[in-house]
Amino acid sequence: MIPAAFTLSPIEVSSLRLERGGKAVLTGFSLKVEPGEALVLLGPNGAGKTTLLRALGGLVRPLGGEIGLDPQSVAFLGHADALKPSETVEQALQFWAGLYGGDANQLEDVMVQMALAHLARRTCGTLSAGQKRRTALARIALSNRPVWLLDEPAAPLDARSRERLAALVKTQCQAGGVVIAATHVDLGWAGARVEDLRTAPTKTGAGVG
Numbered sequence: 001m002i003p004a005a006f007t008l009s010p011i012e013v014s015s016l017r018l019e020r021g022g023k024a025v026l027t028g029f030s031l032k033v034e035p036g037e038a039l040v041l042l043g044p045n046g047a048g049k050t051t052l053l054r055a056l057g058g059l060v061r062p063l064g065g066e067i068g069l070d071p072q073s074v075a076f077l078g079h080a081d082a083l084k085p086s087e088t089v090e091q092a093l094q095f096w097a098g099l100y101g102g103d104a105n106q107l108e109d110v111m112v113q114m115a116l117a118h119l120a121r122r123t124c125g126t127l128s129a130g131q132k133r134r135t136a137l138a139r140i141a142l143s144n145r146p147v148w149l150l151d152e153p154a155a156p157l158d159a160r161s162r163e164r165l166a167a168l169v170k171t172q173c174q175a176g177g178v179v180i181a182a183t184h185v186d187l188g189w190a191g192a193r194v195e196d197l198r199t200a201p202t203k204t205g206a207g208v209g
């Protein structure tokens with residue numbers, strides 16, 4: 001299923017300064033992401049990947065610089081899957097589809113794409129880590145938002161599930177959307193651009209460790 005084409009301007013980040021706990025995480029950091037691009041943020045623990053993603057999503061306030069991205073156009077997936085343990089997979093996704101304006105057909109398509117149909121009546125609290133992640137990713141796919149910000153989206157996923165995620169990302173990019181992911185693992189996203197925060201010329205490196 002290819003979503004309706006998005007109308008998205010390039011995402012432009014310039015001279016960004018981000019701090020956590022009073023310490024600089026990124027300084028003078030700039031980035032441009034074109035519609036249709038997938039961008040993978042690499043870097044060791046503490047490099048600032050999560051902080052950068054959260055700033056892009058409007059969840060962390062920069063201490064300097066500009067982020068040219070409307071938070072309303074963003075679907076954000078953090079480390080946590082944000083699922084209610086007592087809700088079934090179907091109930092959770094019906095809620096999100098309703099919130100984001102998705103219809104029953106889209107819900108069914110996304111459940112098939114993420115291999116969730118057989119889990120529809122299972123409560124989220126009983127799912128394995130990979131099954132929870134697939135459900136959380138289905139929420140993102142239902143968002144109909146042009147920009148996906150994904151923090152470690154594939155950590156608990158097996159090889160087949162990573163292929164399913166890669167297919168979702170490809171569809172999102174083909175529709176003119178953008179996907180930005182922070183990761184430690186090889187996501188296997190053909191054509192994705194890589195930004196290594198260890199080697200970014202303006203990275204402070206102060207927080208790594």
Ligand SMILES: Nc1ncnc2c1ncn2[C@@H]1O[C@H](COP(=O)(O)OP(=O)(O)OP(=O)(O)O)[C@@H](O)[C@H]1O
Pocket residue numbers: 020021022025043044045046047048049050051052182206207208209
């Ligand atoms: N709430 C906080 N208070 C103080 N320091 C913080 C806070 N959150 C993050 N940091 C620090 O900011 C730096 C960047 O953290 P961040 O979570 O962005 O790194 P990361 O690259 O995503 O790391 P990981 O790969 O471990 O998830 C780290 O040194 C971290 O300890």
